[in-house]
Amino acid sequence: MSNEQRVYVRVPASTANLGPGFDTLGMALNLYAWVEMSWAAAPEVELYGDHLEGVPANESNLMYEVAQNLLAAAGEPSRPLRIGIYSEIPLTRGLGSSAAAIVGALVAANELAGRPFCDDELFQMATRLEKHPDNVGAALFGGIVVASWDGERAEAIRIEPDPRLKGLAVIPKFHLSTAKARSVLPAAVEMKEAVSNISRSSLLVAALSTGRLDVLSHAMKDSLHQPYRMQLIPGMPEILEQAPAYGALGAALSGAGPTLLALVDRTAEAHDRLERFMLETFRANGIEAEAIWLEPCTEGAQVLTHYDGKCTLIENIKGEVST
Ligand SMILES: Nc1ncnc2c1ncn2[C@@H]1O[C@H](COP(=O)(O)OP(=O)(O)O)[C@@H](O)[C@H]1O
Ligand SMILES: N[C@@H](CCOP(=O)(O)O)C(=O)O
Numbered sequence: 001m002s003n004e005q006r007v008y009v010r011v012p013a014s015t016a017n018l019g020p021g022f023d024t025l026g027m028a029l030n031l032y033a034w035v036e037m038s039w040a041a042a043p044e045v046e047l048y049g050d051h052l053e054g055v056p057a058n059e060s061n062l063m064y065e066v067a068q069n070l071l072a073a074a075g076e077p078s079r080p081l082r083i084g085i086y087s088e089i090p091l092t093r094g095l096g097s098s099a100a101a102i103v104g105a106l107v108a109a110n111e112l113a114g115r116p117f118c119d120d121e122l123f124q125m126a127t128r129l130e131k132h133p134d135n136v137g138a139a140l141f142g143g144i145v146v147a148s149w150d151g152e153r154a155e156a157i158r159i160e161p162d163p164r165l166k167g168l169a170v171i172p173k174f175h176l177s178t179a180k181a182r183s184v185l186p187a188a189v190e191m192k193e194a195v196s197n198i199s200r201s202s203l204l205v206a207a208l209s210t211g212r213l214d215v216l217s218h219a220m221k222d223s224l225h226q227p228y229r230m231q232l233i234p235g236m237p238e239i240l241e242q243a244p245a246y247g248a249l250g251a252a253l254s255g256a257g258p259t260l261l262a263l264v265d266r267t268a269e270a271h272d273r274l275e276r277f278m279l280e281t282f283r284a285n286g287i288e289a290e291a292i293w294l295e296p297c298t299e300g301a302q303v304l305t306h307y308d309g310k311c312t313l314i315e316n317i318k319g320e321v322s323t
Pocket of ligand 1: 009033044052055056061062063085087090091092093094095096098099101177178179257321
């Protein structure tokens with residue numbers, strides 16, 4: 001690829017776990033990050049939009065590091081990069097911003113280097129970097145991903161989301177890093193809890209594959225991580241327990257939180273009641289939150305048209321691709 005060329009990639013947000021599928025299930029959502037990458041004379045990282053506050057705009061940026069790692073693994077001579085990032089994915093809220101950053105950087109750097117790695121190799125790299133395959137799988141492949149990683153190799157199978165599914169993400173206005181939300185998990189669990197999660201997660205995969213949306217409220221319950229993370233998110237137990245009574249098919253902590261995700265059937269009754277209930281319950285617990293209705297995103301990370309320098313501001317790219 002010539003020195004002048006830029007690569008543009010769009011990568012979706014994701015919700016991981018869907019309740020019991022801890023480190024296993026992920027679903028891509030229609031909130032995106034855009035990456036513009038090219039070779040440069042000196043390292044440059046430009047951040048656009050309201051969602052990248054606190055993210056470093058230098059070589060210590062996660063995307064910059066991930067891209068350089070891929071280029072080194074591809075045998076490219078070390079050269080500086082220019083990376084522009086525009087993101088609408090809230091950071092540290094459980095909507096897969098780090099997975100989107102890792103996958104976006106891998107896909108863009110791979111394209112810049114002339115595609116030395118196939119999708120499976122990108123998935124292996126992304127899983128090793130993120131340390132769990134659920135949201136990187138969804139960000140890379142789109143749709144719903146069922147994934148397993150044994151520390152060496154990750155496998156993933158994609159399920160097409162049922163067209164009736166729609167998500168309500170209620171996003172508290174506080175940050176909760178995945179690292180912190182993992183630090184409260186116990187080192188071991190009882191056999192009873194493990195069995196409960198295996199059965200619910202398996203049922204959930206079967207339900208999502210066959211359109212049995214009626215079992216989601218049962219299948220989305222979890223005993224492995226949500227009970228321990230509740231202490232970090234006031235209002236979470238009431239919301240998860242009562243959401244089905246307000247019209248949700250099921251509800252879960254999104255990723256490591258603090259966002260809560262309710263799934264609904266778009267063909268069923270109006271869902272204003274559910275949104276009001278979730279926001280009001282958070283408010284009653286002292287938490288301000290924002291509600292966003294989201295669609296499952298069937299496409300994973302995508303390389304967009306090569307603009308060949310026609311457009312330099314990533315804001316413009318966003319305008320062009322969203323039409
Ligand atoms: N576009 C980005 N560029 C660089 N780093 C990013 C980007 N998006 C996310 N990150 C990094 O990922 C961190 C958030 O990851 P994490 O705690 O796993 O939360 P989540 O993935 O749920 O948003 C941010 O604090 C930041 O360090
Ligand atoms: N399985 C992970 C998922 C973390 O997702 P994120 O969106 O919060 O980064 C976990 O539950 O820790």
